[in-house]
Amino acid sequence: xxSSHGRGRLHLAAALDRPSAYDAGSxxxxxxxxxxxxxxxxxxxxxxxxxxPDALAVLxxxxxxxxxxxxxxxxxxxxTEPFHVQAAVATLDWVGRGRAGWRIEVxxxxxxxxxFGRRHAAPADALWQEAGEVADVAARLWDSWEDDAEIRDVxxxxxxxxxxxxxxxxxxxxxxxxxxxxxxxxxxxxxxxxVDATEGPARxxxxxxxxxxxxxxxxxxxxxxxxxxLRAAAAAHGRDPDDLRVLAALEVDLADGEYAADPGHxxxxxxxxxxxxxxxxxxxxxxxxxAAWHREGAVDGFHLTPAEPRRDLExxxxxxxxxxxxxxxxxxxxxxxxxxxxxxxxxxANQYAVAGGTS
Amino acid sequence: xxxxxxxxARANTTARRGMHLAAHFPGxxxxxxxxxxxSGSQIEFASFEHLARTAERGLFDFFFLAEGLRLRxxxxxxxxxxxxxxxxxxxVLNALAAVTEHLxxxxxxNATFNEPYELARRFATLDHLSGGRAxxxxxxxxxxxxxxNFRRGGFLDRSERYTRAAEFVATARELWDSWTPDGTPxxxxxxxxxxxxxxxxxxxxxxxxxxxxxQAGDSDEGREFAASSADVxxxxxxTLEAGRAFYADVKRRLAKHGRSPDDLKIMPGVTVVLGDTPxxxxxxxxxxxxxxxxxxxxxxxxxxxxGVDLSAYxxxxxxxxxxxxxxxxxxxGRTRHGDSVAVAEKWRALAQERGLSIxxxxxxxxxxQSFVGTAEEVAAELEAFVAxxxxxxxxxVPHLTPGGLDEFVDRVVPLLQERxxxxxxxxxxxxxxxxxxxxxxxxx
Numbered sequence: 001x002x003s004s005h006g007r008g009r010l011h012l013a014a015a016l017d018r019p020s021a022y023d024a025g026s027x028x029x030x031x032x033x034x035x036x037x038x039x040x041x042x043x044x045x046x047x048x049x050x051x052x053p054d055a056l057a058v059l060x061x062x063x064x065x066x067x068x069x070x071x072x073x074x075x076x077x078x079x080t081e082p083f084h085v086q087a088a089v090a091t092l093d094w095v096g097r098g099r100a101g102w103r104i105e106v107x108x109x110x111x112x113x114x115x116f117g118r119r120h121a122a123p124a125d126a127l128w129q130e131a132g133e134v135a136d137v138a139a140r141l142w143d144s145w146e147d148d149a150e151i152r153d154v155x156x157x158x159x160x161x162x163x164x165x166x167x168x169x170x171x172x173x174x175x176x177x178x179x180x181x182x183x184x185x186x187x188x189x190x191x192x193x194x195v196d197a198t199e200g201p202a203r204x205x206x207x208x209x210x211x212x213x214x215x216x217x218x219x220x221x222x223x224x225x226x227x228x229x230l231r232a233a234a235a236a237h238g239r240d241p242d243d244l245r246v247l248a249a250l251e252v253d254l255a256d257g258e259y260a261a262d263p264g265h266x267x268x269x270x271x272x273x274x275x276x277x278x279x280x281x282x283x284x285x286x287x288x289x290x291a292a293w294h295r296e297g298a299v300d301g302f303h304l305t306p307a308e309p310r311r312d313l314e315x316x317x318x319x320x321x322x323x324x325x326x327x328x329x330x331x332x333x334x335x336x337x338x339x340x341x342x343x344x345x346x347x348x349a350n351q352y353a354v355a356g357g358t359s
Numbered sequence: 360x361x362x363x364x365x366x367x368a369r370a371n372t373t374a375r376r377g378m379h380l381a382a383h384f385p386g387x388x389x390x391x392x393x394x395x396x397x398s399g400s401q402i403e404f405a406s407f408e409h410l411a412r413t414a415e416r417g418l419f420d421f422f423f424l425a426e427g428l429r430l431r432x433x434x435x436x437x438x439x440x441x442x443x444x445x446x447x448x449x450x451v452l453n454a455l456a457a458v459t460e461h462l463x464x465x466x467x468x469n470a471t472f473n474e475p476y477e478l479a480r481r482f483a484t485l486d487h488l489s490g491g492r493a494x495x496x497x498x499x500x501x502x503x504x505x506x507x508n509f510r511r512g513g514f515l516d517r518s519e520r521y522t523r524a525a526e527f528v529a530t531a532r533e534l535w536d537s538w539t540p541d542g543t544p545x546x547x548x549x550x551x552x553x554x555x556x557x558x559x560x561x562x563x564x565x566x567x568x569x570x571x572x573x574q575a576g577d578s579d580e581g582r583e584f585a586a587s588s589a590d591v592x593x594x595x596x597x598t599l600e601a602g603r604a605f606y607a608d609v610k611r612r613l614a615k616h617g618r619s620p621d622d623l624k625i626m627p628g629v630t631v632v633l634g635d636t637p638x639x640x641x642x643x644x645x646x647x648x649x650x651x652x653x654x655x656x657x658x659x660x661x662x663x664x665x666g667v668d669l670s671a672y673x674x675x676x677x678x679x680x681x682x683x684x685x686x687x688x689x690x691x692g693r694t695r696h697g698d699s700v701a702v703a704e705k706w707r708a709l710a711q712e713r714g715l716s717i718x719x720x721x722x723x724x725x726x727x728q729s730f731v732g733t734a735e736e737v738a739a740e741l742e743a744f745v746a747x748x749x750x751x752x753x754x755x756v757p758h759l760t761p762g763g764l765d766e767f768v769d770r771v772v773p774l775l776q777e778r779x780x781x782x783x784x785x786x787x788x789x790x791x792x793x794x795x796x797x798x799x800x801x802x803x
């Protein structure tokens with residue numbers, strides 16, 4: 001369990017992104033590698049502005065080829081239909097038997113807007129506000145079926161108890177959704193929502209709706225400050241701050257140990273680059289860094305993006321993780337089966353069932 | 360254009376056309392029997408995996424998923440008598456690509472409530488991840504009821520449905536053609552009546568070039584749309600005579616679109632009931648009809664025709680004396696067929712003539728099994744449908760999840776193979792090759 005000083009269980013995640021890969025093989029291999037290291041989850045980025053396959057589809061393809069590792073695709077919400085997005089994420093949770101997450105992103109460019117031709121680009125503030133509404137309506141739709149809605153009652157001829165199906169009746173400035181969802185409530189209740197909370201507008205959404213917030217920073221003190229801010233803001237929204245995991249997001253280049261002596265990496269610390277914080281060094285030093293940041297209570301864990309997808313994930317799995325396991329800082333197997341189990345998050349109560357079960 | 364080896368071989372012999380088979384995952388209407396003890400989950404992945412693996416064991420061309428975008432309603436409340444709730448199709452098919460090797464994977468996706476860029480990308484991704492097995496069943500909708508779940512709402516004029524769908528498919532194909540075959544992305548621009556978009560597609564040309572396009576409408580516009588744009592047509596014409604008429608009509612339409620009869624496969628959706636003897640098969644078919652039409656379902660079906668609340672009537676008693684009223688709002692989210700007053704008259708006459716109760720009338724008058732008999736009889740009949748130009752193949756709709764296809768694959772497929780009417784091995788890797796469809800010409 002986590003705690004306010006951040007020295008709870010350590011959580012680790014890795015990005016599977018790789019350029020110009022459209023067939024399933026390399027993604028499946030990488031996800032299995034991450035699973036061998038008992039990582040909490042893998043992510044796959046997506047966006048309409050650069051080459052790459054549909055990330056949720058790739059992780060659905062990966063799901064039957066893996067058993068425990070969490071699967072977190074990016075799904076953008078600016079030009080897509082909230083109803084379709086929540087159904088796809090819920091379905092990933094069904095095909096992954098409770099291992100789905102969803103990294104929420106927005107599309108800010110005019111180039112992306114032109115691919116759809118329905119609206120113009122908008123400022124990040126407005127788009128993240130809308131993303132918050134999508135996150136909200138997704139949770140409502142996941143809850144629109146109570147867990148025991150399906151009754152198969154032969155005596156009355158009823159397959160479902162329709163008192164346990166709920167209209168969500170969401171009306172916002174950008175869209176409205178009637179509900180209920182077409183997909184029954186997914187195994188985790190709510191698949192895990194992940195938000196990159198580095199920037200202000202996204203951070204507000206993360207505090208309110210995310211289960212996992214990512215913070216891109218090269219400095220543990222900044223990470224700690226962001227974590228404290230997110231927890232306080234979550235509490236202000238009436239959430240238990242312990243229901244939010246804050247992970248430091250770093251790109252890692254685990255090329256030969258010679259880089260460890262590079263000035264600025266002497267202590268194994270990452271440094272800021274235009275692409276974001278980059279750690280460059282050996283797998284052993286990375287284990288030191290992870291242990292140190294976690295010991296200081298700066299973060300609940302790390303989301304690591306291999307600079308060289310294959311090489312650096314292998315070094316992470318074969319070098320860094322065993323050291324953390326040896327020191328008792330990271331799990332050696334999965335005690336649970338769902339992504340929420342790995343993250344130490346409880347299965348959320350159904351907002352409609354709590355309200356008294358009226359539709 | 361590639362001409363497949365098996366097509367050439369066929370042209371050189373007088374052999375019959377090979378039959379095509381597809382498996383429909385049991386749907387959310389009363390065809391699917393949930394009260395049977397053998398009925399499993401309609402949502403868990405294991406059910407989809409079982410049916411898909413069974414279809415692949417039977418060397419089927421493809422596995423087919425329908426779509427739902429709004430739960431059906433009856434008398435202003437969510438309809439509760441049939442199986443309801445299903446996963447999102449494309450996500451399930453991507454997962455099924457991991458547990459099958461050859462089987463085509465077809466998703467029904469509405470062209471009204473999606474945008475070409477995103478959907479073309481999702482189908483291209485499925486085609487890549489499955490090694491060339493993706494198919495898209497294009498459906499349209501104009502109803503505001505479904506639109507209430509979407510940004511764009513629901514308001515498409517009926518006449519606009521197919522023009523939008525046709526432009527949608529054409530646009531998707533422009534996107535699928537936008538990368539050169541050697542993998543260079545190139546910008547695209549489409550300026551049309553329904554879509555005005557430009558940019559660069561994020562996915563290279565997929566193994567099939569274009570995923571297979573299926574069309575399922577039966578109206579005149581639907582047939583024309585299929586003749587111009589589809590690779591497969593999913594029909595409901597279950598009898599030999601109706602099938603032959605439909606087949607001739609649709610195939611005739613192809614020439615004016617510059618297409619040949621082989622470019623569009625006609626596959627009716629059918630049900631099959633087997634028995635060790637003809638009598639046993641008939642008995643089982645009858646039992647299934649009673650399971651499909653529960654007393655509650657009988658009353659509901661009658662209410663859909665009569666347009667009024669009939670809950671006070673006894674399903675085992677006679678039909679109502681009152682006349683039907685036209686109330687299109689009574690049942691929402693269903694396809695309606697025919698004129699309710701005429702249907703009611705027909706049902707009354709049937710009940711009177713044979714002394715039937717409400718439930719018996721509904722069982723008698725509504726959908727029945729397409730093929731009932733021993734495995735030998737059914738194999739012969741299926742073969743005859745193809746030989747007599749009533750179909751190029753069939754989409755089987757089992758009544759049980761997930762075991763509803765087991766018996767057909769174990770008993771009928773081997774007989775079809777013995778008769779030389781169905782493949783004994785997958786000859787190619789892609790769905791196009793199973794269906795004997797040429798690879799699309801790249802339009803650069």
